[in-house]
Structure formats: structure tokens, C-alpha cells
Amino acid sequence: MAAVVDKEKCVGCGACVGACPVEAIKIENEKAVVDADTCVSCGACEGECPTGAITIE
Numbered sequence: 001m002a003a004v005v006d007k008e009k010c011v012g013c014g015a016c017v018g019a020c021p022v023e024a025i026k027i028e029n030e031k032a033v034v035d036a037d038t039c040v041s042c043g044a045c046e047g048e049c050p051t052g053a054i055t056i057e
């Protein structure tokens with residue numbers, strides 16, 4: 001399980017980056033990228049994303 005970003009929906013706002021307690025997300029080329037090995041699947045980023053681009057899979 002890890003957060004997965006739908007790049008079609010992500011607008012690069014960075015809200016998820018600040019929400020992540022383990023710093024698993026960074027912005028690359030204006031899209032959020034999740035380090036699946038660091039992600040603890042807490043769901044915090046999913047709740048903060050304004051475009052619904054993140055799912056926990």
C-alpha cells in the first residue's frame with residue numbers, strides 16, 4: 001500500500017507535500033511524486049488534495 005498520484009489530475013499545488021508526516025512526497029516537473037518505500041499509507045495527503053488526484057492503493 002502506498003499513495004498513488006494521478007498525474008492527469010495533479011496540478012502541482014504542493015498541499016500533499018506539507019501534509020505528509022514522513023516527507024514521502026516531492027514535486028517534480030509540477031507533479032507530485034511519492035516515494036512508495038517511505039510512504040506509510042496514512043492517507044493524510046489524500047485528504048488534502050484539492051483535485052482528488054491521490055488514492056491509497
Ligand code: SF4
Nearest residue numbers: 020039040042043045
Ligand atoms: S499516505 Fe501518508 S505517508 Fe503516504 S505519501 Fe500520503 S501523507 Fe505521506
Ligand code: SF4
Nearest residue numbers: 010011013014016049
Ligand atoms: S495536493 Fe494533489 S494536486 Fe496538489 S500537488 Fe499534491 S497530488 Fe498534486
